[in-house]
Structures are given as structure tokens and as C-alpha cells.
Amino acid sequence: MKVQASSLSAVAVFLLSHVAEAHIGLSTGTPAIAATTQELSFAVGHGCEGLDTFRIEVRIPEGVGGVRPISSAFGKAVVSKDANGRVTAVTWTKADADVLAEDSQFYKFTLRAALPNVPFTTLYFPTVQSCRKADGTVVTQEWVGTGSDHGGHLAEDTALPAPALFVLPARTPGWNKYTVTQHVHDLSVFHDAQIVWSGNAAYSPSAPISDLIAKEPNTQVLREIHPDTDIWVRY
Template identity: 70%
Template sequence: MKVSSRTLSAIAAFLLCHTAEAHIGLSTPAQPIAATTQELSFLVGHGCEGLDTYRIEVQIPEGVGGVRPLDSTFGRAAVTKDETGRVKAVTWTKSSDVLPEDTQFYKVTLRASLPNAPFAALYFPTIQTCRAPDGTEKVSAWVGTSGDHGHGLAEGSTELPAPSLVVLPPRTPGWNKYTVTQHVHDLSVFKDAQIVWAGSAAYSPSDYVSGLISQEPNTQVLEQIHPGTEIWVRY
């Protein structure tokens, strides 16, 4: 990790002044740190072809445990377990009458323990069932997962993307050293970092710091991280 005093001074000055669509989204109230318990909220912004959402089934990936769903204003939750007793799916069914058209935003939430697998991508395939007042149903299967190294859908895939998150490693304020075991394509997982270094390459979510990196002699802009790479991250 090499950087000139000119660049360090500029970054330090900047940080002192700046301290801290149609799909089913997934949000957490805090960063999804490995081996922690999190609330996972699934955000349903649209129904199916104009029909109101009636049922939401979220499938739980391997490695995610301690699943405890929350009832919501949408409806009560029911769990499905495998032969070992592990929760493999949670289903919320609307408790009130379906609406005559797709006009509502829905959110359902569960609490779960994330695996100790830093930088791993977790996919939660979700089946959305919509219903018309006359009982006609349509289904949207949000089940598309990785096509290449845990990143996005395979080229040409027609599957709807499954809700997903990337598990992050524990961190402390200041510099953190990690050896990455997953292929990290999307560096937005470092959206709350100040800067990331891997050898002579660096990344920052800040446009200003990114500009400094691109101008720094003998320094490349970090675009992806391969397994086995040692990185330094400043939070």
C-alpha cells in the first residue's frame, strides 16, 4: 500500500470536511456484518401486471439461521422447515381483502443470523403471488441468482433477480486488513469506507477521492478484487 504524502494530505483534508425500480428489494437497518444477527426487510414496490400482491414467500439460503419472522400490516407470517428443523422459507399472506388494482407498497421483515462468510453474496429467492378481486392469480418468481462469480445474472437470463445482500467483514474505525476469499465485482459493498487499497490499486466511493486516485502516479483504480487478495480498508 503506497501513497504519496500529497495524496494523503488531500484525502485527510477532504475527510475532515465530510464526516460521516421494479424489483423486490432487501434492506437492513445496519451493515450486514458476518456472524451477526440482522433484521432483513423485503420491499415489494409493485404487484404483478396490475394486480395487488396477495402472498410473499421468501426462501432462506443455506448458512442463514435463527430465522424469526415478524408479522406485518400485510399479513401474518408462517414458516416452513426442512427435516432437520431449519427454516427454509417464510410466507406472508395478506390478511385483508385484495385491492382492485396495484396501488400499495408492502414491507415484510424477518430476523436472522448471517453466516461467518465475509464478502459472500446471499440470495433470497422470492415468490410473489398477486390476486384480482375475482380470484385470478399471477405469479412473479424473483429467483435469478449468479451467473458469474456471485455477481448478477448470467448474460441473456430472463429470470427476475432474487433479493440479495453481500456479507461484510467486521470492522473497526481506522485501517482494517483483510484477505478476501470471494470474488468481489461490485465495490459498492465499500460504500461506507473512506478508501480501499489492494497493492498499487485503490478505490473510494467518494468522487473527489476517486479523482485523486486516478491522478496519482503508479496507482491504478481498483475495479474488482480476486480471491486471495490482501486489502486495506479505512473506515
């Protein structure tokens, strides 16, 4: 770690929100820390082709356990399990009488789950959204694309992007040292940190601190992190 100037460490923390780019957003109430239990909320802002959403199926990736869905406006969810009893999918289905004539609602679906101990890794939750026409024809949109690099940087993919969650390592207030095993392209995953250092390069989600980094002699702006790199992060 090389902290170049006292002015950098004296700047206050500015917290920035991380906005998901996927059509079906995925957010957590607190940072998604490895090996912790989290509430995962899936936000569905639009239906299909102007039709109201009547079913959402969220597929649970390997390593995620202790899944317990929370009832939504659609009522209670149904869980699917494999032969070993692991929850592989959660499905919320709206009652026929509650299906609207058009796409006019925002929906949120939430479950609690235990995240695996895989820091600096992206977890994908492929999701199938179903809508129904007046004649009973079902229209689906499959948000299952995982064509993105570690850190949430979208790559070319023909499929609609699956909701994704970047898992962070455990941390304590102050400085934390990590060895990053994955390629992290999008440093906004450190949106709740004060500053990130790697050698003589630094990154901060705070615009004022970023300006100081850019102006500091002998300091580079950290834009990505390569595998097997040691970093220091101050929370």
C-alpha cells in the same frame, strides 16, 4: 498497503447509499456483517400485471439461522421448517377482504436472522410474489435468479433476480486488512468505507476521493478484486 498522498488520508468520509437493482429490494438497517444478527427488509414496489400483491414467500438460504419474522400489514407470517427445525421459508399472506382491486401499494416485509460467517459472499433469498385476479386466478412472479457474480454484478439470467445480500467482514474504525477469497466485481459493496487499497490501486465511494485517486501519480483506479487478494480498507 500503499497510501500515496497525505491529501487522500485527509479527506473526510462521504457515505453513499447502496441501491438494490432487483425489483424486490433487500436492505439492512446496518452493514451486513458476517456472523451478526440483522434485520432484513424486503421491499415490494409493484404487484403483478397491475394486480395487488396478496402473498410473499421468502426462501431462506443455507447458513442463515435464527429466523424470526416481524408482523407486517399482511399480519403474522408463517414459517416453514425442514426436518432439522431450520426455517426454510417465511410467508406473509393478506386476508381475502384486504386484497385491493388494483396495484397501488408499496409493501415491506421484515425478518431478523443470523448471517453466516461467509464474508465477501452474496446470499440469495429467492422470493415468490403472488397476486390474484377478480375471478380468483393467481398470477405469480418468481424472483429466483441467482445469475450474478460475487459483489452483486448481474450476469445474464433468464429468471427474475432474487433479492441478494452481500456479506461484509467484521471491521474496526480505521484500517482493516482482509484477504478476499471471492471475485468482487462491484466495489460499491464498500459504500460505507473511506477508501480501499490493493497494491498501488485504490477505490473510494466518495467522488472527491475518487478524483484524487485518478489524479495521483503511480496510482491506479481499483475496479475489481480477484480471489486470494490482500486489501486494506479504512472505515
